Amino acid sequence: MALLVDIFGYLSVILHGLVIVAQSMTLGGLLFLVFLLHPLSSRLVQGDALEQRIVRLTRWSAWGLVLAELATTALQVSVLMSTVDLPFSNVMQASFAVAASVKILCALAIAFCLGQRTMARSIPRTLLLLVGLIELAAATATTHAYARLDDNTLLMLVEGLHQFGAAIWIGAIPCFVVVLRHLQDADGLRLVGSRFSRMSMIGVACVLLSGITMWIFYVGDAQGFYGTAYGVMVGAKVAMFIGLLGLGLGNFLVTERLRKGGDASVTRMRRFAEVEIGIGFTIFFAAASLTSVPPAVDLTTDRVTLHEIAVRNAPAWPRLSSPDHDTLAISQLQTQLDQDAARDHQVTQSATTPGSGILPPRNAEDIAWSEYNHHWAGIFVLLIGFLALLSRAGMRWARHWPLLFLLMAAFLLLRSDPEVWPLGQEGWWVAWRDVEVAQHRFFVLLIILFGTFEWSVRTGRLKSERAALVFPLLVAVGGAMLLTHSHQISNVKDQMLIELTHTPLALAGVAAGWSRWLELRLPGRGGRIAGYVWPACFMLIGVILLWYREA
Amino acid sequence: MQLNRRVAFATLALLASLNVSAHAILTDSTPKANGSVAAGHVALTLKYNSKIDQGRSRLLLVAADKSETPLAITASADKPNELDSATDLKPGAYVIRWQALALDGHITRGDLPFNVTPAP
Ligand SMILES: [Cu+2]
Numbered sequence: 001m002a003l004l005v006d007i008f009g010y011l012s013v014i015l016h017g018l019v020i021v022a023q024s025m026t027l028g029g030l031l032f033l034v035f036l037l038h039p040l041s042s043r044l045v046q047g048d049a050l051e052q053r054i055v056r057l058t059r060w061s062a063w064g065l066v067l068a069e070l071a072t073t074a075l076q077v078s079v080l081m082s083t084v085d086l087p088f089s090n091v092m093q094a095s096f097a098v099a100a101s102v103k104i105l106c107a108l109a110i111a112f113c114l115g116q117r118t119m120a121r122s123i124p125r126t127l128l129l130l131v132g133l134i135e136l137a138a139a140t141a142t143t144h145a146y147a148r149l150d151d152n153t154l155l156m157l158v159e160g161l162h163q164f165g166a167a168i169w170i171g172a173i174p175c176f177v178v179v180l181r182h183l184q185d186a187d188g189l190r191l192v193g194s195r196f197s198r199m200s201m202i203g204v205a206c207v208l209l210s211g212i213t214m215w216i217f218y219v220g221d222a223q224g225f226y227g228t229a230y231g232v233m234v235g236a237k238v239a240m241f242i243g244l245l246g247l248g249l250g251n252f253l254v255t256e257r258l259r260k261g262g263d264a265s266v267t268r269m270r271r272f273a274e275v276e277i278g279i280g281f282t283i284f285f286a287a288a289s290l291t292s293v294p295p296a297v298d299l300t301t302d303r304v305t306l307h308e309i310a311v312r313n314a315p316a317w318p319r320l321s322s323p324d325h326d327t328l329a330i331s332q333l334q335t336q337l338d339q340d341a342a343r344d345h346q347v348t349q350s351a352t353t354p355g356s357g358i359l360p361p362r363n364a365e366d367i368a369w370s371e372y373n374h375h376w377a378g379i380f381v382l383l384i385g386f387l388a389l390l391s392r393a394g395m396r397w398a399r400h401w402p403l404l405f406l407l408m409a410a411f412l413l414l415r416s417d418p419e420v421w422p423l424g425q426e427g428w429w430v431a432w433r434d435v436e437v438a439q440h441r442f443f444v445l446l447i448i449l450f451g452t453f454e455w456s457v458r459t460g461r462l463k464s465e466r467a468a469l470v471f472p473l474l475v476a477v478g479g480a481m482l483l484t485h486s487h488q489i490s491n492v493k494d495q496m497l498i499e500l501t502h503t504p505l506a507l508a509g510v511a512a513g514w515s516r517w518l519e520l521r522l523p524g525r526g527g528r529i530a531g532y533v534w535p536a537c538f539m540l541i542g543v544i545l546l547w548y549r550e551a
Numbered sequence: 552m553q554l555n556r557r558v559a560f561a562t563l564a565l566l567a568s569l570n571v572s573a574h575a576i577l578t579d580s581t582p583k584a585n586g587s588v589a590a591g592h593v594a595l596t597l598k599y600n601s602k603i604d605q606g607r608s609r610l611l612l613v614a615a616d617k618s619e620t621p622l623a624i625t626a627s628a629d630k631p632n633e634l635d636s637a638t639d640l641k642p643g644a645y646v647i648r649w650q651a652l653a654l655d656g657h658i659t660r661g662d663l664p665f666n667v668t669p670a671p
Binding site: 076079080083084085086090091094095096097099100141142143144145146147148149291292294295298299 | 575576578600601602603604606607608609631632650652653654655656657658
């Protein structure tokens with residue numbers, strides 16, 4: 001059961017993340033249309049066609065918002081109806097349901113009414129903006145701010161500002177990328193580029209201002225930052241925010257050069273913007289997982305101390321030899337059960353029931369087993385990064401590095417579930433019923449797939465440009481997933497200490513994925529630099545894994 | 552039909568736990584967690600870190616014999632972060648299984664175990 005709850009908990013975070021993405025794209029698209037594209041469109045060569053494209057993109061985002069919001073609300077409403085035994089009509093009067101209904105209505109209004117005709121006249125245009133504003137207000141009623149005991153008005157304004165900033169900055173980037181792709185003339189690029197960079201500066205200012213205020217009210221002090229799940233997630237958001245600022249600065253320099261009539265790389269601006277979308281959306285999912293943990297200021301007990309972090313992360317040699325399989329808690333329990341059965345002349349019971357969700361017993365050897373797995377995985381990843389670096393530096397034989405993924409997959413398949421065949425006595429097929437085992441196997445399959453895939457790309461067996469993008473996308477999405485995994489485990493502190501190593505892993509994964517993306521998509525010096533960055537990220541992941549400890 | 556409904560409810564009850572660690576957390580309570588009170592008419596107070604939708608939250612009293620009794624929640628506008636109730640209790644071990652809906656829509660659940668000692 002616990003595992004299922006975990007999965008559903010994760011599902012609710014994902015749904016919430018989708019809501020945030022769709023909302024920012026809807027609002028961002030609206031702002032992009034009203035304040036950038038419509039005023040400029042008469043001066044752009046294909047202005048009309050571009051406006052049509054962005055209108056369509058924004059309408060689709062609004063539909064996405066309708067769907068995602070419907071799904072999350074349906075989930076919450078049905079949970080309340082069944083657990084508190086309330087009728088539908090009652091639950092729909094709860095403030096979150098009212099807010100959700102308003103959001104859905106606003107999104108529907110945008111989806112139906114947004115068009116070039118409404119854009120052309122100033123009153124309908126203003127009305128649409130107003131609808132967007134109402135949607136934003138309703139959205140703040142489902143944030144922490146609304147349920148805080150004090151300072152509700154201030155906090156709600158701040159949350160609204162935060163979401164507004166995110167919409168204008170990140171939510172509008174997809175529109176920007178679309179426009180960049182279709183604009184050819186230098187004049188048009190200069191106009192759009194400089195206005196967009198000014199708009200995004202406003203967005204950054206909003207995010208920064210509100211972020212600092214929220215830090216004061218929700219994180220509080222230094223220990224709230226490093227000692228709670230909330231603080232660590234905020235830290236991840238800040239790290240990615242800084243990354244985005246760097247990319248934004250790069251784009252700003254390009255637009256400045258264009259504005260002064262100079263010659264600058266529009267391709268670089270486009271590629272940077274693509275990466276900004278990727279990292280920005282990752283931040284949205286991190287934000288979604290933030291709403292499922294209590295703000296750090298409220299969590300005054302169970303915080304992790306610096307001392308505990310230091311003890312856990314004190315340098316230690318990696319575990320390169322495995323504990324004996326017979327010493328694992330499950331094996332020992334099984335031996336015990338077997339002896340009991342033999343004594344009582346009964347059929348042997350199995351120590352674990354796949355799919356029951358009852359957490360298997362755990363002893364020191366189990367921890368050693370898990371650490372050994374992490375450490376060897378670390379060696380694989382370190383090696384992969386190193387070979388990729390050699391290959392980048394010109395050693396041809398090293399281009400076969402993706403094959404190491406296959407070895408790693410075999411290692412994980414063998415060791416990640418010691419109670420399952422071939423090491424354990426549980427059958428291969430029966431074990432599918434265990435969600436965790438199924439997850440592990442799915443993960444192994446994924447590694448095999450993308451290892452083979454990347455190898456085919458590297459050795460020229462696969463020549464499609466799109467195929468090459470699969471590997472970086474999977475790495476980036478993997479990093480994002482690791483960042484947003486649900487935070488539920490019985491021992492909060494232990495979970496926190498593990499999470500403290502998982503978050504840098506996730507960030508390095510996100511960085512690796514997107515720098516590999518840049519290497520592929522960005523010609524010239526920028527791409528070459530990115531080509532050294534991602535193997536370095538891989539090596540960093542390897543080192544963090546080698547450092548990983550569970551006790 | 553009956554069975555289907557039950558399966559559906561079980562699934563939903565499962566979904567309800569989806570915000571097990573969501574943001575409404577118990578900051579204080581009477582009786583305290585693992586604390587004890589004297590038998591008789593006992594006032595129960597659960598205090599949270601955020602505003603709670605009192606009408607859409609639930610308190611369930613679980614006795615040592617696993618019998619469950621829903622407790623009526625006294626709505627009070629001046630204590631927006633509390634779930635209050637009162638009931639007559641005999642000596643023994645009890646658990647209050649609470650489910651709180653925060654005003655921002657997050658559902659949280661938890662257990663509050665306590666003991667009732669014989670009246671002096
Ligand atoms: Cu909340």
